[in-house]
Amino acid sequence: MVHGRVLFFKPTALKKFLHIVLSITTAGLLVLSCKHPLPEPPSGTGGTGGSGGTGGTGGGTTPAPCSPDTAYFAQQVLPILISNCALSGCHDGASAQDGVVLMSYNSVMITGDVRPGSPGNSELYEMITESDPRERMPLGRTPLTAAQVNTIGTWIRQGARNNSCVNATCDSSNVTFSGSVKPILANKCGGCHGGAAPSGGINLSTHAGVQAKVADGRLWGAINHSTGFQPMPRGGAKLSDCELAQFRKWISAGAPNN
Template sequence: MRIRLLSIMLLSLLLTISIVSCKHDVPEPLVTEEPTDPTDPTDPVTNNCDPNVVYFQRDVLPILVSNCAISGCHDAATRREGVQLTDYTSVMQTAEVRPGDPGNSELYEMITEDDPEERMPLGRAPLSSEQIALIRKWITQGAKDLTCTDNTTCTTTNVTFAGTIKPIFSKYCTGCHSGTAPSGGINLTVYNDAAGVAKSGRLVGAVTHAAGFKPMPQGGSKLPQCDIDKIKAWVTAGAPNN
């Protein structure tokens, strides 16, 4: 009986040693950094423009400032119906934008409204299909306050109204300066009007926000520096049409 008990104890000890000897330490899982969002404007390394991303500061804000954030409508002073469309914070706080859901976003509903008496911009030509598509895509992508740095070289040679300047005006200015009653009587879709204000010195003064000139775009920040440089080069060259 004693021998049997000793045998059982010895067997138990051997099993314990075997289990301990076979036990492996479980390695800690590797911790990897979250991949950086290439569209994040706070990232100094990957701050380039992605052609598949709609950037609020570059693509959306100019549309709103030029067409909607004007005196009597949705600028900082008027704030019609409490809506201000001069900057990202104001847009998100007052225009009922639902990130990822353009169909239930008041901003998108107003620019696609069928009734011209309800559609924004009120009393003006509707936004183009391209502009509406940009705003829809921006909301679908999360309605983020993104910007980007375009590292392409700024070309200021052979600058013409038709090929270079008119597209700039179309993006930033013609919401105010077009139609039958353009702001200040200046229709920037028409070459003669654009050339006239250019040769008078008022255009460069306005886009550079120089003292004594009404800054353009109205209610917004300056144009991108490359666009300002192109306008300056155009004026210096005598404001050629083609």
């Protein structure tokens, strides 16, 4: 009834009206019946090598044991560059000769113009293998050894990754100068503290030179990053716990030339 009047529908109109109402009602029921509960958010306990999903508890991966068939940036390439190239007046952060800084993965890749997979097209590799000694890097210093050049070339050839590893073969029980201490010093310190003009007058390329720094306490203080000492290797990572244990044992035994 509208304003006192009763509305009447013709049979055909009533049938059409009921059909529309039924269609609307059915559609509404279908919408409601297709709704599903919202899925619970992930707990965040996924991730490779840990529980590093969003909102999780941890993350990251543990470096794999070092493989003799792989060149590693953190353990091999960067120490070579820091010890031989990232020096004051050359390619450290402050000097940045020719705009080249060789103190981190990003700076090596960008300013060293490293082309993953192609040593021959990488400026870094070209400069350390230059045949003209007036152009070869490190300029005015002892050239890199064949083994060091090969390590950098292999690293680039294998993709120039920012990779790292754990030295599972590090032995802190059977320690000698020739087999344990000297290789570490040669790899991580020799570029600065070797050759004809060692930095600070400290020559760590001979047993006598190393023993002198053991005697005055500066070797252990520097590599252990002890208070009051300049942390070494300069600009590089601290020696691993196993490497420090090797030095400690060798020094405690009297720093023999064995």
